[in-house]
Amino acid sequence: TILNIFIQGRSQAFPADMLRDRKYLVSATQGEEWEEIELIDNLDDYFERMREAGDGLDWSGDIEVMLRVKNRWLARLARYFAWAVDGGLLGHHFTLEAMIEQMPTLEDDTQVKHALMFMLHVRNTTPPYSWKRQDLEKLLQEQRETQENEILAFNDRVMQQIISAEYLRKIYGRQKDSEYFKCLAFILGSAAGTNLKAYICRLFMEMRVGAVGAGDRTDKDANVVAVPALLHLVQSGGVYLATFASAALVNLSHSNVAVKMQLMSHGLAPIAIQNIKSKDDDLICYTLTLLVNLTKEAHHRYIMVNAGILPLLYDNLTSSYHQCRHAKGRGGLSNALMYNPLKEKILGYLCSLVGHFCKDEEYRDLLIDKFPHTVKCCIYICTHCVPGTQLASKVLYALKQLCAARNEQKQLIGVSIIKPVLEQISDAHVLHSCTHEYLNHLLLLLQMLSTYKVNCLLLDDADAEHILPNLKKLPVAKQIDGFEQMIDRVMERVKEEVDKMFTTQA
Secondary structure, eight states, rough: HHHHHHHHHHTTOOOOGGHHHHHHGGTTTTTTTTGOOOOSSSSSHHHHHHHOOOTTTOSOOHHHHHHHHHHHHHHHHHHHHHHHHIITTTGGGSOOOHHHGGGGGSSSOHHHHHHHHHOOEEEEESTTBBBBSSSSHHHHHHHHHHTTTGEOOOHHHHHHHHHHHHHHHHHHOTOOOOHHHHHHHHHHHHTTOHHHHHHHHHHHHHHSOOOSSOOOOHHHHHHHHHHHHHHHHHHHSSHHHHHHHHHHHHHHOOOOOHHHHHHTOOOOOOOOHHHHHOOOHHHHHHHHHHHHTTSSHHHHHHHHHHTTTHHHHHHHHHHHHHGGGGGGGTHHHHHHHOOOOHHHHHHHHHHHHHHHHHSSSHHHHHHTTTHHHHHHHHHHHHHHOOOOOOOHHHHHHHHHOOOTTHHHHHHHHHHHHHHHHHTTTTTTTHHHOHHHHHHHHHHHHHHHHHHSSSHHHHHHHHHHHHHHHHHOOGGGGSSSTTTTHHHHHHHHHHHHHHHHHHHHHH
């Protein structure tokens, strides 16, 4: 009946002979019953008659019990119809996706909408499991206003096709992102299955966010709408959904102050602590990434420290610092066996968080004095990891923050890393592959270390006079503001201290 509506409406997507030619049927056989089925005049009336007079249903028992049975039977029938339409009968020639995409070509799509809503089959999850027959837009609006999303269920397969074909977005229009996101959040909080919720999380993960303008895909205020539903999944959706929801929140919170404030006000801190304690590396990785976004603000760092984040960061750092990929000649077979790319990403985010928390003097002193192996682990990573990588960049940032205003740390770090790092950037391969972020953090660290006299002498002994000026010639260095001036300041400081030493000796 649905196919006939499209053919009568002269849709170009479906050949007119699809109703008559058996070649379109999946695994067709001669004399198949499907060829003889009559068309339905009114789909909406048909679905109602099906509930009231379906084959095998009996009204002789208790009315309330039989109503539950009939509604559940109708829901199973809707799933069967959805399977049949979504390639079950005609394979790739006619699917739910094709049906939804071709609906705008019809002058009157009322009957097809009735069929779509029946197959979607939005219903209560409490007795008597009634099917709600309203239009999708009105139904979602009504449920959002009454906050009853937790008692609704629907056919996940159909809902996913509705979303993927952007049918739901088109209902609200391109300029109403907030309303569309409310609907997605409503589905996340419903009785939908794991796969559908994961699919919606992927939409938020892949969405371009943070832009404002008439031609942009989303706006910043719309992103806030989805935060409570995603945070609920992070807390109670299990490891699988918590990982997807965390990844979605990483994307939404990027450069968006409103989302960050919403997350913290809805109690992200204890939830993040709980997820970092899990044994799942993917969940830990995305949780740390989210915290990197959030801890750029001082008041967010304060909340996270009070929740107990620093001991957890220390435990993770000291237990996995050796699992970074070693530079050539430093690892051997044992490192090759221990190396884990995901662990290396986690190490990078741990280093970033150490750097963020060291922006506050109180937390920097805590990391150095109460957790004494923090600096040593970072030194190990810096001297053993592959130079020029994201991890190398992040650990240089962490070391720079750790030694700020602490001369004994400048001495420890300087003695340990100045010579190895300068040897690394003397390698042409490293210079070719390194990022501008790596060079920037390297020079910032050397600037910090050069404020301590002994480190200036170490820089001079390591031939910084010839190595550092060569960095100015790198094309990637042009992406860094004031890069040449940073090198000049380091060299001036080194020259000054060396001259003082010779003057004293004279």
